[in-house]
Every structure is written in C-alpha cells, then in structure tokens.
Amino acid sequence: MNLQIATAAEQQSAVAESINRSVLSVRDVAEQSSTASQQTAASSVELARLGCELQQLVARFRV
Helix, strand or coil, rough: CHHHHHHHHHHHHHHHHHHHHHHHHHHHHHHHHHHHHHHHHHHHHHHHHHHHHHHHHHHCCCC
C-alpha cells in the first residue's frame, strides 16, 4: 500500500512539473505575442505617418 502511495505521489509530482513547464511555455509565447503586437502597433503608426507625408507631397503636384 505504501509503495502505491509513493508511486502515485511521484506520478503526481511528474505531472505537476509537466504542467509547470507548459504554463511557463504559454507565458513565454504570450510575452512574445505581446512584444510582436507592440512592434506591429508602432509600425502601423509609422506607416500612417508616412502615408500622410506622402499625401502632402503628392498634393503639391497638379495635373
């Protein structure tokens, strides 16, 4: 009986470690996604600024 309890405790410990690794992996992916989203937002702002600048430059030309 004690051997079964010890074996079950070891299995639970192994599963808990596996879950911990998975949670850490999810956290890392979430951080990477957040960073990528921030970079995308910054790029979008810059692209909008460049679009406005281009529109102003093109407006100088009359056909």
